[in-house]
Amino acid sequence: MAKSSPTIETNYFDKVFRKFVANGDGKISITELGSATPEHELKDVMSDIDTDREGFIDLEEFIEFQRHGCNASDGAAVNKELREAFDLYDLNKNGKISADELHSVLKMLGVKCSLKECQKMMSK
Template sequence: MATFLGSLEDMRAVFNKFDKNGDGKICRDELKSTLSALGFAFSSDEVDLIMLEMDKDGNGYIDVEEFIAFHGISGIDGDEKQCDNKELKDAFDIYDLNKDGLISANELHAVLKRLGEKYSLSDCQRMISQVDKDGDGSVDFEEFKKMMMNNS
């Protein structure tokens, strides 16, 4: 079982959740609605800024390559993309629902459920245990960062 946000395959699956109509690109409305489903209430201006940041070719859409590059995953052309701490923290915060600095299996399960994934709580516990290096039953930011930076 893969970790919860790491491999290229996982990132493609997350991209597909944003790409509601399956046309291979994320439009502004798809981005806003998926972020809303995850519990984020971004203003129109904030969504526009996110689009500008991710849409590197300026065509008004986010394609899978742009999505993966933004998330810092070693990607399609084989180049290593380095995440900065802010991007990693933003990704971490999506899962850290109660903002206690830890991602629990329950939080992971809740986020995946919002995205329409059919993982059980025990599946989520297994995913957490793969990343949980200190054995406390949850993933802290340092463990999350190591997982994200070590994926190829």
């Protein structure tokens, strides 16, 4: 996979990626991934993202997955991926993402964004 030039998007993905890498080795292990993924989905998520099958997710694999998501041509698989992404933000599991939930998740990911900015995003 060719390295792309740094962009705002790449810098954002790098920041999010670093939140998962607890031990600082530059790779996400299945244990580290488990901190943000339900246990019953870990192996599926890992196999989707770890394209070189080395047992770790490196930054390039993480960025590729974030940019392109599910590679399946199957609509059900795409819907499942979208549902999982939605569920990460729907903290109270009421089927809606509030500005408070968006703010909490972005804060957890290390993204600097005020509640007022999240409210503005949600209104758009």
